[in-house]
Structures are given as C-alpha cells and as structure tokens.
Amino acid sequence: MASLSCPECDAGIALPSDSVQGEIVACPDCGQSYELRESDGAFTLQAAETVGEDWGE
Ligand SMILES: [Zn+2]
Incomplete structure (x- = not known):
C-alpha cells in the first residue's frame, strides 16, 4: 500500500x-x-476545496 506524507503535519x-x-x-x-x-x-496531495461543502465532521 502506498502512502504519502501530509503537507501540513508530515504524518x-x-x-x-x-x-x-x-x-x-x-x-x-x-x-x-x-x-x-x-x-x-x-x-x-492537493488541499481539498471545501468551500460551500460540509463534509459532516
Ligand atoms: Zn496532517
């Protein structure tokens, strides 16, 4: 399984x-x-555009 590092926190x-x-x-x-x-x-990874969207956290 591939993985990427988070651009924000490097996880x-x-x-x-x-x-x-x-x-x-x-x-x-x-x-x-x-x-x-x-x-x-x-x-x-590209930061997701969430404008106008509510992903229901
Ligand atoms: Zn992160």
Whole structure:
C-alpha cells in the first residue's frame, strides 16, 4: 500500500491500492482533507476545496 506524507503535519496518509484521481483522503493526524492528483503515475496531495461543502465532521 502506498502512502504519502501530509503537507501540513508530515504524518503518513495511507492510500488504498484502488485509489483514483479526485478521491478525497483525510490526514488521520490533523484531519486536513486532500484531493488525490495523479502525475506521471504517482499521486500527490492537493488541499481539498471545501468551500460551500460540509463534509459532516
Ligand atoms: Zn496532517
């Protein structure tokens, strides 16, 4: 399973093997939400746009 480091707190965020671009993942440590972006076969994290959305914490 791949994982990425949270840009905010550097905690590890595990990525399911079936992750797809556009999927929203949340940091287990600081709770920040990110959208997965795929670039050259590797995923990067982009801070999720939550304007006007309530994800129901
Ligand atoms: Zn974090």
